[in-house]
Amino acid sequence: MTDKESMNRIKDFFKSSTIISEELKEVLDYKPDTLIGIDKISAERLAIANIRSIGDLANLSPENPPEIKELPLVILIKWIKIAKVLERVILEQVRKQKKLLLIGLDNGGKTSILAVIQDRFSIIKALLPTKGVQREKLDFFGYPIISWDLGGQVQYREKYYFNKPELFFTEVDLVLYVIDSQDDKRFDEAADYFRQCLSAMSELGEHPPVLVVLNKSDQDIRKTLQWQKNVTAVKNKIEDVARDFKGLHLEFCDTTIFQKETIMQMFSTALKKVSETSEIIENILEDFTDIIEGRATSLISMDGLIFGSFTKNNTDEMLINNTALLMQTLSNFHSSIGLIREKTTTLDFPLNGFTIRGEKLFEYSDLQIPVFLWLLSENPELLYEKIDYFKEQLLPLINLFL
Ligand SMILES: Nc1nc2c(ncn2[C@@H]2O[C@H](COP(=O)(O)OP(=O)(O)OP(=O)(O)O)[C@@H](O)[C@H]2O)c(=O)[nH]1
Ligand SMILES: [Mg+2]
Missing domain, CATH: 3.40.50.300 (P-loop containing nucleotide triphosphate hydrolases)
Incomplete structure (x- = not known):
């Protein structure tokens, strides 16, 4: 759940939607009568019993609620339960x-x-x-x-x-x-x-x-x-x-x-x-690197964010990431002078015996920034053969975590 979604979810509990603060956690300090269904007079009765905030309400036990003058028990229990739900949603989000x-x-x-x-x-x-x-x-x-x-x-x-x-x-x-x-x-x-x-x-x-x-x-x-x-x-x-x-x-x-x-x-x-997310992505990349018998793979956005990479040595990591970033800069330039962006880029290094290939996978965020999978392999045939497998089987998995 995103921040916005949980914000929307908890908004329904409140009288005024504008009351929700930027800091989710502060919501627990709000007075009880900011909640729908709790009027000012009841809030004052709660305050006499030292229950002054939503957080205080959430700390009570619905099984064993305190007795509060002129406040029916069933109603108090309902409020405690609502406050507890709110607290859980908020704390979950804050922890994340x-x-x-x-x-x-x-x-x-x-x-x-x-x-x-x-x-x-x-x-x-x-x-x-x-x-x-x-x-x-x-x-x-x-x-x-x-x-x-x-x-x-x-x-x-x-x-x-x-x-x-x-x-x-x-x-x-x-x-x-x-x-x-x-x-x-x-x-x-x-x-x-x-x-x-x-x-x-x-x-x-x-x-x-x-x-x-x-x-x-x-x-x-x-x-x-x-x-x-x-x-x-x-x-x-x-x-x-x-x-x-x-x-x-x-x-x-x-x-x-x-x-x-x-x-x-x-x-x-x-x-x-x-984040454990990138660990997961790196595991997926590692599997795929094995399948194509490659030396390195890297998932990089067009604006330079490296989501994850897998390599067996540092030189290969530098090689693939720097090549990718430079090729992406070049591609941005091509695009700026009106060329259509290519979906793949292949660079052969025959004297060194390997190929580096970048493959556009998807676009992220509202800005639709392309994300490329970059591969370094000595066996380009296998690389071309297996890319569809990656797109069909592994990409949905990666998308789950992005
Ligand atoms: N040459 C150069 N200048 C930089 C760079 N990053 C920041 N500056 C300059 O350094 C000065 C201080 O930058 P701030 O971001 O305000 O520094 P700060 O660490 O937030 O400082 P405090 O808020 O006082 O702790 C500004 O004039 C920036 O333009 C950089 O990468 N290179
Ligand atoms: Mg500063």
Whole structure:
């Protein structure tokens, strides 16, 4: 069930449809008389018995309800049951949402990254430092995500977050720790803050996976020796900190807001860490790779989101994903000058003895963005032969999870 659907489902319980808040969980704090069938006078009677919200109602037992003056028991039991249904629907939905925490020093690019993900490029130029926490819902290809962008200015880092860490650092599904890879003078400070955040989470018993995002890895900068030195230095410092936190799963990604695909790749990596969906997709891809006796497969959207891939080694993974992304850029260009988009692309590498083929499978989202299956195989005949099997048998399965 999507957020919208569950919202619609619970709306029917309420007197006014406009009352539903953006934050589902807050609905449980509403007064009982926001529900259809509960009038103000009854609500006041409930309040005298200390039942002040829908959540309070849901906490009562319908088998053993309290006695409330001038309120018939059958009616109270009915209300308790309604509140319980509401609570279940809401909590189910809230649990499904993944909490993504973006942390890092000020000026690292956290808010800009969120803007790029949402294609809100025009706001980037006017961005001001984030004041405190900014929560935002991202509907990322059907994954309900709540991002918590924790402004990194020193006044927040020193006071705000660590006085009441439980307000920020609990129930975290994934941390993106964003570092400005060009600002080597602040690497020590970035590592210190990293330690501070990890300690706070660890004390709360939270051990989410962490993706360290080396942002501002702009295309021209990446070629400089200075940048390469920076990356080595900052990775060492971060890994030094990480060593003190046993069982911490750490991964690094380079991004730049000037190439959306780097942000999308980083996000794909992030999603893989929190969703079982991509595991399932990868299993399906693994099966198919075996069938075609291939070396690698990858499911990639035209705008660069990697839904899943299967390879036996890293070089093949790089080979297939980079080839796919470049071919897709080329295809976008062809399309922009009016050519009809081809459904398949085949690249032969006779001297290397393999073929890479991209096959359009379907379109997702309202924007109808094409998704391609990319395959790398030394046995192209088998690849051509079995693609229909993939479309008929495996694709419906994948669609179930997307
Ligand atoms: N060159 C370059 N600049 C970037 C990149 N990402 C962000 N910036 C710039 O860095 C500055 C800070 O970006 P923000 O997104 O506001 O940084 P922030 O991490 O949210 O900062 P706080 O809200 O203070 O924690 C802005 O001027 C951005 O335009 C990048 O990839 N490359
Ligand atoms: Mg910000």
